[in-house]
Amino acid sequence: xxxxxxxxxxxxxxxxxxxxxxxxxxxxxxxxxxxxxxxxxxxxxxxxxxxxxxxxxxxxxxxxxxxxxxxxxxxxxxxxxxxxxxxxxxxxxxxxxxxxxxxxxxxxxxxxxxxxxxxxxxxxxxxxxxxxxxxxxxxxxxxxxxxxxxxxxxxxxxxxxxxxxxxxxxxxxxxxxxxxxxxxxxxxxxxxxxxxxxxxxxxxxxxxxxxxxxxxxxxxxxxxxxxxxxxxxxxxxxxxxxxxxxxxxxxxxxxxxxxxxxxxxxxxxxxxxxxxxxxxxxxxxxxxxxxxxxxxxxxxxxxxx
Amino acid sequence: xxxxxxxxxxxxxxxxxxxxxxxxxxxxxxxxxxxxxxxxxxxxxxxxxxxxxxxxxxxxxxxxxxxxxxxxxxxxxxxxxxxxxxxxxxxxxxxxxxxxxxxxxxxxxxxxxxxxxxxxxxxxxxxxxxxxxxxxxxxxxxxxxxxxxxxxxxxxxxxxxxxxxxxxxxxxxxxxxxxxxxxxxxxxxxxxxxxxxxxxxxxxxxxxxxxxxxxxxxxxxxxxxxxxxxxxxxxxxxxxxxxxxxxxxxxxxxxxxxxxxxxxxxxxx
Numbered sequence: 001x002x003x004x005x006x007x008x009x010x011x012x013x014x015x016x017x018x019x020x021x022x023x024x025x026x027x028x029x030x031x032x033x034x035x036x037x038x039x040x041x042x043x044x045x046x047x048x049x050x051x052x053x054x055x056x057x058x059x060x061x062x063x064x065x066x067x068x069x070x071x072x073x074x075x076x077x078x079x080x081x082x083x084x085x086x087x088x089x090x091x092x093x094x095x096x097x098x099x100x101x102x103x104x105x106x107x108x109x110x111x112x113x114x115x116x117x118x119x120x121x122x123x124x125x126x127x128x129x130x131x132x133x134x135x136x137x138x139x140x141x142x143x144x145x146x147x148x149x150x151x152x153x154x155x156x157x158x159x160x161x162x163x164x165x166x167x168x169x170x171x172x173x174x175x176x177x178x179x180x181x182x183x184x185x186x187x188x189x190x191x192x193x194x195x196x197x198x199x200x201x202x203x204x205x206x207x208x209x210x211x212x213x214x215x216x217x218x219x220x221x222x223x224x225x226x227x228x229x230x231x232x233x234x235x236x237x238x239x240x241x242x243x244x245x246x247x248x249x250x251x252x253x254x255x256x257x258x259x260x261x262x263x264x265x266x267x268x269x270x271x272x273x274x275x276x277x278x279x280x281x282x283x284x285x286x287x288x289x290x291x292x293x294x295x296x297x298x299x300x301x302x303x304x305x
Numbered sequence: 306x307x308x309x310x311x312x313x314x315x316x317x318x319x320x321x322x323x324x325x326x327x328x329x330x331x332x333x334x335x336x337x338x339x340x341x342x343x344x345x346x347x348x349x350x351x352x353x354x355x356x357x358x359x360x361x362x363x364x365x366x367x368x369x370x371x372x373x374x375x376x377x378x379x380x381x382x383x384x385x386x387x388x389x390x391x392x393x394x395x396x397x398x399x400x401x402x403x404x405x406x407x408x409x410x411x412x413x414x415x416x417x418x419x420x421x422x423x424x425x426x427x428x429x430x431x432x433x434x435x436x437x438x439x440x441x442x443x444x445x446x447x448x449x450x451x452x453x454x455x456x457x458x459x460x461x462x463x464x465x466x467x468x469x470x471x472x473x474x475x476x477x478x479x480x481x482x483x484x485x486x487x488x489x490x491x492x493x494x495x496x497x498x499x500x501x502x503x504x505x506x507x508x509x510x511x512x513x514x515x516x517x518x519x520x521x522x523x524x525x526x527x528x529x530x531x532x533x534x535x536x537x538x539x540x541x542x543x544x545x546x547x548x549x550x551x552x553x554x555x556x557x558x559x560x561x562x563x564x565x566x567x568x569x570x571x572x573x574x
Contacts, residue, residue, distance in 0.1 A: 024531075025530055025531075025532070026530070026531075026532035026535070026540075027532055028532045028533075028535065028565060028569040029532070029535055029565070031535065031537050031538045032532050032535050032538065032540075034538065035538040047532070047569065053568040053570060054568055055566075055567035055568045056525075056567060056568070058355050059348075059350075059355050059356035059357065059525060060350055060356040060393075061356075061525045061526065061531070062525065062526040062527070062528070062530070062531070063313065064307050064308075064311045064312050064313070064395075065307070066307065067307060068307070069307075069530075071526070071530075071531075073525065073531060076533075076567060076568050076569055077568060077569050078568050078569045078570035079568070079570075082570050083569075201313065201315060201352070201393065203315040203391055204315070204352040204353075204391060206352050206353065208313065208350070208393075210355075218306065218307075219306070247306070266530075267306070267530065268306070269529075269530070270306075270526075270528050270529040270530040270543070271306055271529075
């Protein structure tokens with residue numbers, strides 16, 4: 001059976017397969033998350049949730065780039081108090097682990113939102129310390145080892161579930177931030193969030209996104225994300241979730257070989273909500289062909305010297 | 306992933322036509338949207354203002370028309386636009402109405418009539434009979450009456466207004482009930498305020514009649530990623546905007562009741 005080859009466990013979580021819905025894609029409602037889970041995801045991550053409601057930015061919030069997508073949604077979310085009800089409902093309809101993505105404007109806020117998410121039933125918390133387009137949160141925290149450790153430490157103390165820290169690629173050396181997160185108590189890392197980017201229209205001579213700058217996702221960023229995972233895996237033992245431009249099984253396998261234990265898929269979901277199942281089948285075929293008994297056996301193999 | 310229809314194309318508004326005191330039709334050139342089917346929509350970028358989803362009202366030789374009611378900042382801004390204004394276009398997006406033969410009935414409310422006019426034009430030569438029921442608040446807001454009158458050859462067009470200034474003084478659902486009981490229809494299409502759509506859905510369900518309804522939700526990405534426009538498990542931008550009776554049954558607890566607001570919380574429709 002598939003689950004024998006693809007089943008993984010990390011940071012105390014058991015997943016039937018290593019493909020996970022990335023945060024920000026669908027992810028508001030339990031019904032949307034259920035649909036993605038039915039498409040074969042081994043776990044799902046919600047939209048990033050904060051302490052209070054946020055409407056996000058006006059459109060355009062999405063612009064197509066050469067080999068990917070730029071977005072600056074602006075962290076729209078209903079706030080954890082309202083969203084707790086959705087988490088509770090999601091837990092009744094989902095048969096895969098539910099990760100709640102959390103952001104805040106201070107370490108205390110991160111900790112408080114995370115604690116409420118866990119209280120409502122989150123199986124794990126993923127800290128968004130890497131959103132590149134909202135001021136005073138996200139990457140503005142995740143780019144500073146000092147702020148990052150404070151946030152991770154406080155949140156870790158507030159929750160009794162696995163704490164995953166989603167890192168930003170918009171730094172000189174991602175391993176410095178990885179180390180800060182690990183030392184502050186992160187159980188796993190997700191690498192990476194979107195790359196800070198922009199688009200300009202030549203006719204109007206204006207930036208297209210209403211927020212001017214946003215985050216680039218999709219195939220364009222895959223080689224960057226892969227390098228980030230490789231760099232972290234080279235130095236640390238921590239479980240890593242690879243994220244960035246994964247579209248097919250070959251992309252996923254590259255991330256495993258670089259050192260990821262699981263992968264998150266986002267942009268590719270728009271075109272095919274069965275993308276998780278398709279990728280899992282491909283990974284399975286690859287493992288059989290290469291005579292491996294489990295996806296766990298290929299994690300980090302690209303580091304062999 | 307990158308697709309031709311999701312790339313922004315800059316184009317000029319070539320014509321603006323006033324349809325009613327609150328509705329104007331804007332026409333622009335776009336090769337891809339020029340091939341759009343009835344029911345599909347475009348994302349129109351108004352540089353510096355907003356980007357909004359708009360149903361396509363007509364395509365003709367590469368010319369694309371959208372009818373817009375001034376209801377918010379972006380649409381009020383559009384009403385001040387003149388020919389020559391530069392806009393960005395993405396699309397066409399979404400599915401479309403499935404063409405039916407035989408006897409068809411279209412029910413439009415307010416600007417919901419726009420995509421149905423596009424559909425009616427395509428269906429008129431192919432169907433045995435085409436009937437149209439159109440409702441509005443008042444006479445001035447009854448859209449495209451002359452065009453529809455031509456397509457429906459007069460007697461198959463019923464108009465209603467809430468204030469009785471034109472047609473029957475009632476909601477569209479009143480003559481619709483009589484029509485559905487009196488005549489046989491092979492397909493019913495509707496677009497309009499969601500409370501109206503819900504009522505029509507209940508009426509066709511009671512009579513076990515097929516229905517296709519175009520729905521509206523807050524939209525951001527237009528390509529099925531952001532989740533802003535979901536109803537039940539469906540994304541209106543990608544799985545819709547046109548839904549069958551079978552799909553509407555699956556989302557009956559949200560249809561005409563709730564949608565997601567800008568912050569993703571559930572708000573009344």
